[in-house]
Amino acid sequence: MNQTGISQEKILEELSERLNKDLTYESGKILGSMCTTPHELAKKVMTMYLEKNLGDPGLFKGTQEIEIETIKMLGTLLNNPKSWGYIVSGGTEGNIVAMRIARNIGRAKGKRGTPQVIVPVSAHASFDKAADLLNLRLIRIGLDQEYRVKTSEVKKAITEKTIAIVGIAGTTSLGTIDPIEELSDIALENNLYLHVDAAFGGMVIPFLERLGYKLPKFDFRNQGVNSITIDPHKMGLAPIPAGGILLKDRRYILKNCFEIPYLAGGTYAHPIILGTRSGATILATWATLKRLGTEGYTKIVKNCMNITNQLAQGLEKIENIELAAKPVINIVGITSKILDICQIDQELRKQNWALGKFTNLLRAVIMPHVKPQHIQQFLTDLQQVTKKLQQN
Ligand SMILES: Cc1ncc(COP(=O)(O)O)c(C=O)c1O
Known part of the structure; x- marks a missing residue:
């Protein structure tokens, strides 16, 4: 210096x-x-509120309320306004948070040994990171001729160590959408957690549906879907870092928090990976969603x-x-x-x-x-x- x-x-x-x-x-x-x-408004809002820290939400109750509203807007887009979640640093954090919750639910069900997660070979590298960090074993399933996961192979791969299945709505390489409806049935039949990685597709597919495209139902309309990653900092035009993780049931989160007692705004239970995190990015995401509709x-x-x-x-x-x-x-x-x-x-x-x-x-x-x-x-x-x- x-x-x-x-x-x-x-x-x-x-x-x-x-x-x-x-x-x-x-x-x-x-x-x-x-x-x-x-988006221009996102840039403006971002620079106006740079000091907001949602790692200590007790200090920034207005910002926290706006995060909840942002999640509600994303939840509505994904056909479940009651889903609960957070704006996180990106799709990677969203997927890791989901895998951690799935692992802990698996443990609570009494599953022993290295937990197994069934993922398509097209899954993003964030699942490798999750597996490394959380001590999971990825079971990789091949794709059909249209580059979607082979659901018959998913069924065959289930063992007593399986804790979760992952489907992708908008793969990183080709943007294809896995048959989430079928994965949902498989997850329900086998009492397994189903996570959908719609980090990219989440801000695209719902609008294509509005344009009349016939695409597989990838979201919470499927009973078996437990969580979805959806990133505003991709097609949402929000500033980086703005990923999103939404869970169907708030109880999954409440059971998987770390209590942080020293915060100036009062004790808060953190369910995600980051501590200090940008409130500005959340306010900018909220503003962009509102502005564009x-x-x-x-x-x-x-x-x-x-x-x-x-x-x-x-x-x-x-x-x-x-x-x-x-x-x-x-x-x-x-x-x-x-x-x-x-x-x-x-x-x-x-x-x-x-x-x-x-x-x-x-x-x-x-x-x-x-x-x-x-x-x-x-x-x-x-x-x-x-x-x-x-x-x-
Ligand atoms: C399908 C999918 N999931 C997750 C991610 C990771 O997102 P991020 O780079 O925001 O962590 C990506 C990134 O390209 C992706 O394509």
Whole structure:
């Protein structure tokens, strides 16, 4: 650290210069991220209330009330206004919190040995983190031809050590939706906890349903669903960090809290992982949900789907490039039977295109910052890259 303070002007100048290295959403080059520029109102609210700390909610009762309202709005979106939950640091924390509760419920049922959780192979790495932290064993189940978990294999994988099943509504790589209705029946039949990871899809699928898309029911309409991760900092246009974890039954949370006695606002029982946590992000999430409403989000999602279709149709015209699957939501998997995906990725990166790379595909996420002209440019660049690689 420097000994004497530097002027604000100089510091801001340095930051502005050094951050020139960062890619920006506005450039349209970030095609593989589930985050985007937050809504203008979210930015404003965030900076107005930076000191709010919901690790000590007794001090910030107004902020706490607004968190409860935010959860109610998300719960209503997921067809259970009575569900209870928290705005957490992201989908990773949401999934870890759910797995911890599921493990403890399993223990309370008298299950012994290393608890087993059945997850699709498409599950996000946050489940590996949860397994490591909570001493769980993941039992990975393969996917059908449409990249959804094979429910017949889920059934076969259940043992006396199974404590939970995980289904995904909007997978990280392709955006597919597991058959949650079937998983719900399996969970009910076997008295198992069912968690749905809708970290990305939760802020997309409900609006696609409003647009008339016929998609599997992924939320609390299914009796067997115990908890859902849904992240406002992805398609919700909220500032980072704003994940969400919602539980069907508040009792799951009450039984799984850590009492923190020293808080200035009075003793509080923490059910999630973080202690000190941003109230500003919650207020900004609340403000964004209120500002956009279901109509606003439906419009945004419709626009993203139009651009998704533009990309999918354009890809089909490029020689040696294929869609990994027909897009279900605003995520597109790009693959090739002939060309090496890693090489395509490297070539695209030379032109600053940033997509996500999975074993056999590149992933584009059509977020609100992606505009038709960006896709047009991307398709032109991709075509050139494929031509160059074919010649090599
Ligand atoms: C399906 C899914 N779940 C969880 C996560 C983790 O979310 P976060 O990065 O906010 O922790 C992601 C992130 O991409 C995801 O795609």
